[in-house]
Amino acid sequence: MNPCAIVLNQSFHCSRSHTIVECSPLVLTKLHAWAKDKPNVRIIEGTWQERLSELGKFDCIFFDDYPGSGSITVGEIENSKDPRYAPIYMASGSHFHAFVCLCLEFHLKIDSRLTGYLEQEFSISRKDCTLTNRRIPVRPPPHCNYFIEKTAVVPLLTKIDPDDVREKTEEHIEADNVDSVQQNDKETKVQDEEEEEEEEQEVSVSSKELEKRREAESDDAREAKLAMKEAAHWLMTENRRARKKPRRLQ
Numbered sequence: 621m622n623p624c625a626i627v628l629n630q631s632f633h634c635s636r637s638h639t640i641v642e643c644s645p646l647v648l649t650k651l652h653a654w655a656k657d658k659p660n661v662r663i664i665e666g667t668w669q670e671r672l673s674e675l676g677k678f679d680c681i682f683f684d685d686y687p688g689s690g691s692i693t694v695g696e697i698e699n700s701k702d703p704r705y706a707p708i709y710m711a712s713g714s715h716f717h718a719f720v721c722l723c724l725e726f727h728l729k730i731d732s733r734l735t736g737y738l739e740q741e742f743s744i745s746r747k748d749c750t751l752t753n754r755r756i757p758v759r760p761p762p763h764c765n766y767f768i769e770k771t772a773v774v775p776l777l778t779k780i781d782p783d784d785v786r787e788k789t790e791e792h793i794e795a796d797n798v799d800s801v802q803q804n805d806k807e808t809k810v811q812d813e814e815e816e817e818e819e820e821q822e823v824s825v826s827s828k829e830l831e832k833r834r835e836a837e838s839d840d841a842r843e844a845k846l847a848m849k850e851a852a853h854w855l856m857t858e859n860r861r862a863r864k865k866p867r868r869l870q
């Protein structure tokens with residue numbers, strides 16, 4: 621792995637660029653020697669707190685700045701050239717959390733990812749990213765004085781557009797509404813057809829019944845009763861239809 625604090629991968633049109641931020645003079649000497657034959661490697665000298673605001677947006681960010689000696693203090697963020705960085709850093713619950721918030725705010729595009737090594741599972745409550753924590757087995761060398769665990773937590777954050785999620789959800793709700801109205805229409809149509817069939821049967825039964833009675837009744841009385849029955853039947857059918865009209869969702 622590269623001797624670096626942050627590896628920032630950036631795509632410029634078709635060629636990829638690797639940006640490395642490093643503050644230790646000793647490490648920087650080795651880093652420059654290593655990067656000599658790597659034209660796509662860009663070395664940024666200084667602390668990330670000081671230089672990050674100059675660096676733009678990235679596709680991937682790997683964060684591993686454990687300082688060891690503890691020489692870099694919390695106040696380092698005051699050296700940022702952008703006055704918006706310090707308040708965000710100070711308001712965060714941890715160093716890693718602070719870095720994540722700054723990157724989500726200024727250095728990640730939609731679908732860009734950020735990762736690092738941690739001892740504990742990471743959590744964050746923001747609508748503009750997704751997060752998974754994976755535990756991976758590690759074998760730190762004996763001289764490593766800052767990581768003694770046998771497993772490391774690798775959090776993976778992906779920046780998302782919270783409005784996109786809302787829009788998609790709204791589209792799905794709208795599609796669901798249209799589906800349910802269409803389903804409602806279909807069901808109502810089937811019910812209407814079934815009822816019409818039943819009513820036709822009722823009408824034909826009524827007609828037979830009437831036929832028998834017709835013989836016993838006078839022509840005038842028979843026609844008057846028939847007209848009344850037909851009117852009552854029509855009224856009943858219309859009432860049923862009105863009750864069955866599908867309700868549109870708002």
Ligand SMILES: C[S@@+](CC[C@H](N)C(=O)[O-])C[C@H]1O[C@@H](n2cnc3c(N)ncnc32)[C@H](O)[C@@H]1O
Nearest residue numbers: 621622624625642643644667668684685686687
């Ligand atoms: C844990 S080492 C990185 C190890 C490297 N990722 C690897 O796996 O080999 C941390 C590096 O970050 C550098 N560093 C620590 N704090 C930094 C800061 N605030 N800004 C830039 N570099 C920092 C240290 O000098 C050191 O080279």
